[in-house]
Amino acid sequence: LKGQQASPFVLRARRSMDKSGMPWHLRYLGQPEIGDKNRHALVRNCVDIATSDNLTDFLVEMGFRMDHEFVAKGHVFRKGIMKIMVYKIFRILMPGNTESIEPLSLSYLVELNVVAPAGQDVVSDDMRNFAEQLKPLVHLEKIDPKRLM
C-alpha cells in the first residue's frame, strides 16, 4: 500500500493448499529492531491475524496491490517455540492459478523462526545454538532484509 511515507506498507497473506476451509493468515512484519547487529537472529515486530477467505478481495478494496505470489511445499518441524521449515519455492506461471507451477530451484530452503513476546532477546541465543547443531548439513545465517530489497 503506497502512501505519503517513503516505504510502502507491506502485508503477507497466506493460505493452506492442502487443508480447505482453514482461515487465511495475514501477517505484518515491521522493520528490523535497533540494536539488531549484536543479535544472532533477525528480530522484527510481528502482528498475526487469522481471516476469512475473502482476504485478497478485501486487501485490494483497501488499496493494496499484489507484489508477488508463490507456492511453498515442504515440511514443518517444531522444537519448543522454534519452528523449522524445509520447503521448495514454486513460481506461479499464471497469476492466481496454483495448479500450474514450476520450482524456482532444485534445492530446498531451510528457515528457522520463532514468534515470541516482545523483549525476549534470549530466544535468539537458543536459535543460534540450534543452528549450530545443524552444521555442516545446513549452514543457517541471519539474513539482512535490506540486501534482498
Next chain:
Amino acid sequence: GQTGKLMYVMHNSEYPLSCFALFENGPCLIADANFDILMVKLKGFFQNAKANKIESRGTRYQYCDFLVKVGTVTMGPSARGISVEVEYCPCVIANDCWNLLMEFMQSFMGNHTPGIPSVFGTKHDSIYSPADTMVQYMELFNKIRKQQQVPVAGIR
C-alpha cells in the same frame, strides 16, 4: 488518487474474538482481534472519518429457538434510536425461515416489522454468516447517522 471510500470496523459481543471490517457494497472481512492492532499500524495511510463511533447496547433475550437483542443506539453521548435484532437459530438459510421470522416479529413489533433485508437480495440460498449481520448493522447505523437530530425545545 481515488475518491474516498469508507471502511467500517465493527465488533459484535456475540462474537467476542472477532473483528469485522467492511466496505459499503464491498467485501466484509472477518478477522481475529489482532486486526485492531493492524489498523493502529495503518493509521498513517488512512484518514479517520469524521463520523463518530456508533454503538448499540442492550439486552439479549433467548426465547425458545429465537434470539432477540434490543439495544439503544448511541452516537457519542446522545441516544439516537433503538435497534432490534431477531435471529432464528436453527436455520442457516435465510430464505427458508424468513416467513417464520416475520410472523414472530409481527407478534411483538406489529407495524414496525421490517421487510426482507437487502443482504438476501441476490443470494437466495446461501448459508448465513455473521458478516450478513454486520452488514445489516452497518446499514442501520448509516441510516441513523443520516437522520436529523431532533432539537429538544426548552420550556420556561
